[in-house]
Amino acid sequence: MFRRRTFLRYSHHLFQPKFALDDGIKSIPTHELFQTLGFIKQSQSGLVHWLPMGLRTLNKVESIIRHRMNEDGDALEVSLSALSPRSLWKKTHRWSGNELFKLKDAKKADYCLTPTCEEDITNLMNEYITSYRDMPITVYQITRKYRDELRPRGGLLRGREFLMKDAYSFASNEEEALQIFQKINTVYNKIFQDLKIPFVSAWADTGDIGGDLSREYHYLHENGEDTLLTCDSCGNVSNVEKCESFPEEVGLHSGDVSVKYALSKDHNTLVCFYYPSNRQLSWNLAMDSVEGDVDVALKNESNETVLKTFERPEDEIMFSKVFRVMDCRINSRSNFPDFPLTKYLKSNFGQLNEVSLVAAETGELCASCEEGHLYGNASIEVGHTFHLGTKYSEPMESKFTDRNNNSNSIPQMGCYGIGISRLVGAIAEVTRDSKGFKWPSNISPYSISICGKNEQLVQETRRKITSQDVFFQFSPKLGLGARIKLSHALGIPLAIIVGPKSWPKVEIEVRGQRWGAGETWKQAYELHNREYDWQIISSGDNTEKHLVPIEYLTEVCNFLLRDL
Structure with missing residues (x-):
């Protein structure tokens, strides 16, 4: 029985770091940090085991x-x-x-x-x-x-x-x-x-x-x-693949022009999308300009393949229909590529001018309101x-x-x-800092950690906390400072620090970030600080520490966790 209890008590150590954490966490890529701290283990490229x-x-x-x-x-x-x-x-x-x-x-x-x-x-x-x-x-x-x-x-x-x-x-x-x-x-x-x-x-x-x-x-x-x-006027937000924009002035591009050939759904019309060579064609905008009448199966095919698919007998080629779509940034003096059909009738040509065909860029006008600029x-x-x-x-x-x-x-x-x-x-990725992860309290692996070297005080503190979401199974090889550092690296929002010097009071070190606009814990502090003998030792962006008697620990922790 004794051995089994010992295994249950210390089994979490198996997946913890086998060394004390240093100050180099900031430089570790997030995927490696996950593995270093025992969240996952990569088995092969793109495959992980969840710990x-x-x-x-x-x-x-x-x-x-x-x-x-x-x-x-x-x-x-x-x-x-x-x-x-x-x-x-x-x-x-x-x-x-x-x-x-x-x-x-x-x-x-x-x-x-x-x-x-x-x-x-x-x-x-x-x-x-x-x-x-x-x-x-x-x-x-x-x-x-x-x-x-x-x-x-x-x-x-x-x-x-x-x-x-x-x-x-x-x-x-x-x-x-x-x-x-x-x-x-x-x-x-x-x-x-x-x-x-x-x-x-x-x-x-x-x-x-x-x-x-x-x-x-x-x-x-x-x-x-x-x-x-995002538009700084109307606030419209779009993925770059979906966003339509216009230049401040149309027709200013006088350099090289690229073309992407496509076919209508019935393959009877060659569609030619012309755009500045220094910009990226947006297939979505191109499709919208011709109301979707394009064979999307040829989207990723080369111009040569599209033209080959469009081939006609010699006596029919001159009667082929061609529809040209011109991006609003180019003009008649731009450097256009040679047209591939040598025999054709001008009456069979159609053309659409001043549409936007390229991926939007920062600084251009928003097409939704035509007033604001995109960033x-x-x-x-x-x-x-x-x-x-x-x-x-x-x-x-x-x-x-x-x-x-x-x-x-x-x-x-x-x-x-x-x-x-x-x-x-x-x-x-978006919440981590130089100390490690920084989870919101409702998805942190644990809401609270208990850091202390005196096993009796750790166990007594654990019994006083009604929550089951508490981590206290540190490796016995870790000192108090290393335990606190590991708790912070794991992203646990509250670290309770216990020791004989301050007992029966314990220190609560806040690791988590306050995500909400309000800070309800301050209201709770104003109401209960005398009743609970609740003291704020330090506060600020880097460290926030509270001191509270053990009998009020659960209440204070609950107040602090509300905003984290």
Whole structure:
């Protein structure tokens, strides 16, 4: 019995640092700091094992998301298989995706490990949705996803295996679908408010998932891979891939011009997008300029491939239709590339002038209000919502009977994702400082630590605290200073320091950051400082310490944790 109690008491030491922390934490990349402090362990590039400390934070984030999806999103939780058959992905033409982990079973049947579940959830709901009365409905899951990233990077920010909350909605008409889209975005706002870290939501490109409307959720940070552009007048925020801008004056670019060739959906028209060579073409803006009448399958093909696809017999080529779209920054004196067709009729040409075709840049005019200027911020994407329409329900042959007794109606869908493991990595990245992590109290692995070398006083302090969210299992090899430093590095908001010199009073050192606008703990202090014999030893940006008798420790800790 004695040995078992000793193992339980000291088992946490196995995953703690085997050395005293020095002052070089600031220079350690976040992914390495996670491993140094025993939150995770990388097994291969893009793959990690979650250790007890990290799993506690992961589970707390998951719990916040689950609560909001259940209570505010009216969503039903499911759990789908991680293996998805090839037949479903062939229906939506996504089996050829480069990032799918593919495998065969003993019967040589093809499967993939799911990176997302539009195919599987639609196939599942086809069994249950038969009437408009069965909708609207939203289902979600929290499970592991897999993506065969060629270059995993950023640790938890871009891995090959990750934990994700993915939700899917089904509605009987577009109006109903858009109402759900707005509802889930409201839920996402509440989730990110619960997590306390300041966030930004922005209109975004729908990307490979598809659909015609999407919104992203970001944390602003200099190490982010995304760029958000904000108007200083109307306040509109968009991902750079979705943002439209105009120059202060049109037609000032007199240098080289580049062209991107495309074909209309029926392949009868060659579409030529002309833009300054020193800028990046925005495919979204290009698509919008021709109202989407472009074969998107040729998006990533070279100009030579597009022209070859457009080839006509000699006697027909001169009658080919050509439509030119001119970015507003170029003019007739700009240096245009040679036109590839040598025989043509000018009457078959069409042209659209003064549209914006390139990715927006800081300092340009906002296209939404045409008054304010744009400024950019690097950011980390942590959530994304999509209105999908019938992009997946149609190829997956989803049908229901509508109010008019039409049995061939197709459900309108939406999908909504939050990368939970990515979210943990992002929060760590944007909140950490020179001492280590700095978690909000509701997702910190522990809310309180007890630091002391006198085991009897540590145990007595532990018994006085009613909360179970307390860490006190430090390695016996660590001295008092090292324990405090480790507690701060782990990001535990409050460190209780006990020792015989001050006993029965204990010191509370505040590590956490106050995220709210108000400081309710100060109100509590004004009301109770005499009753509790509660003293503020020091306060400031670097250190804040309180001294309180052991019998009032729980009450004071609860007051302090409210703002952290």
